Amino acid sequence: MATAAAEADGALLRADCSDRGLTAVPANLSAFTSYLDLSMNNISKLPSNPLHNLRFLEELRLAGNGLTYIPKGAFAGLFSLKVLMLQNNQLSQVPTEALQNLRSLQSLRLDANHINYVPPNCFSGLVSLRHLWLDDNSLTEIPVQAFRSLPALQAMTLALNKIHHIPDYAFGNLSSLVVLHLHNNRIYSLGKKCFDGLHSLETLDLNYNSLDEFPTAIRTLTNLKELGFHSNNIKSIPEQAFVGNPSLITIHFYDNPIQLVGKSAFQHLPELRTLTLNGASQITEFPDLTGTTSLESLTLTGAQITSLPKTACDQLPNLQVLDLSYNLLEDLPSFTACKKLQKIDLHHNEIYEIKADTFQQLVALRSLDLAWNQIAIIQPSAFSSLPSLIKLDLSSNLLSSFPVTGLHGLTHLKLTGNRALQSLISSENFPELKVMEMPYAYQCCAFGACESHYKIPSQWNKDENSSTDDFHRRETSMLQIQDERDLEDFLLDFEEDLKAHHSVQCSPPPGPFKPCDHLFGSWLIRIGVWTIVVLAFICNAVVTATVFRSPLYISSIKLLIGLIAIVNTLMVVPKGISF
Known part of the structure; x- marks a missing residue:
């Protein structure tokens, strides 16, 4: 038999006997052992009282063995045990009596077994248990009776089982529970009072199930902060859906065939930061977000919203990201009250005109996407007060002219697809521009694209080689330069050289079949x-x-x-x- 590796931990010992081919618990363990790792061995049976003399043992690991049954008394005498790991074994049920009265136990792992039954009194006496793992098993129902013995439980996972229904008062005595994971089951129905008694619950995970209706039972969870029910079959969210959850910070409900959302569904959620709803095809009105003042990111795509209320920004003073793409918006209100907006995405709508006050005073706005609309008119001062704007996409619209006032900070500009826009745009208006997409190739000539295309190849290579040689000469003579003048002057000259070589990537590039002249x-x-x-x-x-x-x-x-x-x-x- 292989010997254990032991090391001192103060007056106590830590014994690592993992992955040593053991078939039984070692008999020569010190009475002062506080940590014992027997995982990844071949221990298929535990006798009664194998560790009774380890009064100071606090953590016992038996994961990855072939245990199929644990008899009564297997953990007798372990008065100090706090952590017990029994995952990745062959257990078909939770031991009926072996776990009882382990009063110091705080963490119990029973995940990745084949458990299909939890005896009613198997957790009796576990008054200190805080964390329980029962995920990745074969449970088909919630063991209601067994959970009534766990008043101190704070986190539990029942994920990756075969549970199909949660009855009323399923967790009635778990008043200290903070985290509950039920994802990857087969849950298709919830009792209306199934979450009653979970007064401390902050995280509820119902993702990857078969729910057809919105889980209205959550209304009793007044302290809920994170809710997940994505990847189900929920088709609608009712009015005042979260009326009992004022502490919600995050809601995950993507990958549901949601088509209808009540206008008041997301009212009075003062802590909510992110709201994402894609493909709700029957939504025709912008939701009423009264009282949801902390929202920072709002995504409502693929709906049929035709207009925005003028008070939308008054309700959302902290909004930073707004995505209303793939809707039917025709007219836009003023976004001036949304002073913290950094990104606006309105592509694939029916917008016809950008008025002078639409984006006024949005000093934090960095990205604006208005592609694939019907925009024919942009007022001359529409972009005049956007000092932080660096990305503007107006591709595939009906523009015949383009105002440049206030756009000196742009680095990315897209105007492709505006066939009526034939005028040249001066490069002097865009000193920071790096990427540009224009309707016609000849419009790129103002940004140096023509010169680079028609330059003789040998001369191009020669210039490149010269530039390389110049760079090496500069590098080798840096010390001499520092002797002749201040380093600050040298760096200023180097920066000017970089600016002189600044070029814009413009498409479509001119060529033999796309001449610079607008013939x-x-x-x-x-x-x-x-x-x-x-x-x-x-x-x-x-x-x-x-x-x-x-x-x-x-x-x-x-x-x-x-x-x-x-x-x-x-x-x-x-x-x-x-x-």
Whole structure:
């Protein structure tokens, strides 16, 4: 038999006998052992009183053995035991009597077994137990009677079982319970009073179950701070759904087929920080968030909201992130009262105009996404008071002009998809710009894209090599530079060099088929192109008619020529229309 590794812990000893191939509990353990690890061995049976002389033992680990049964008296004499680990064994039920009257026990792990039954009195006398793991077992119901003996319990997990229903008063005597995990079960129904008695509960996890209805039983949980019921089958959230949970900070309810939400569902939640609701397709009104003043992030996407109330920001003074994408918004109120907003996402709506006061005085706003709307008008001063804005997306709208006032701090600008926007935009208005997407390639020329494209390759490489050589020369002569002038002057010059080499990544880049000159702004060229299109159409039509005039017999060569003519016609017509 392998010997245990022991080390002193003051006057007491710690014995590590894990993963040593043991088939029984060692018999020569010191009476002063306070920690004993017997995990990952081959101990399949425990005799009665195997550890009765270890009066100072505080932690016992028996995980990862082949235990199938634990007899009465197996832990007799362990008056100081605080932690008992029995996970990853082969137990089919909680020991009926072996755990009783372990009055100092605070933590008990029975997870990852095959437990399908919990005897009514198996936890009798565990007056100090605070943490209980029963997850990853085969339980089909809540062991109501067994839990009545655990008045000090603070955290319990029953996750990863096969529980399908929680009856009324299932946890009635657990008034000290703070955390309850019930995720990954098969729960489809809850008793209306199933959580009664959980006066201290702060975290409730009902994720990954089969609930069809909103868990109204939570209304008795007045101290609840974190609630999760995501990945269920809940289709609606009723009016005043959280009226009994004023302490809620976080609600997780994504991955539910939620289609309808009561307008007052999220009222009077003064501690709520984040609210995310995606794909609630039947929501037509913005929710009334009266009393939910601490909200920092609000996401309501994929609904049918057509307008926002003018008082929305008065209710949300601390809002930092607002995402209302994929709705039907046509008009926007003033967001001025939302002074802490840092990100606004309104893409894929029906917005037509950006008024002068819509985003006024949002000094913290950094990102604004207005892509895929119907925006045709932006008032000249619409962006004039956004000093922190660095990202602006107006792609795929109907813009014919673009106001630049107040946008000197932008680093990312997207205007692609605005086919009517043909004017050039000066690079002087965007000194910090790094990434830009324009409707046409020629508009990138103002940002240096043309020069970089048409530069002779050998000269480009030569310049690169020269720059590299210059850099190495600077590096090797740094000490001399420091002798000749102050380091501060040198750093200032180096920073100026970096600014001189500043370039903008602009797309689409100009090329042979996307010239810098806006050729088709000239009517002379347009008429010339249309003339060629008409001639090509007539000629191809004549060829097609000639080939297919006698369809009874057509040689393969004639058929090929006729098909080519048809394809040419189909290609020429849309090109002519686009010009």
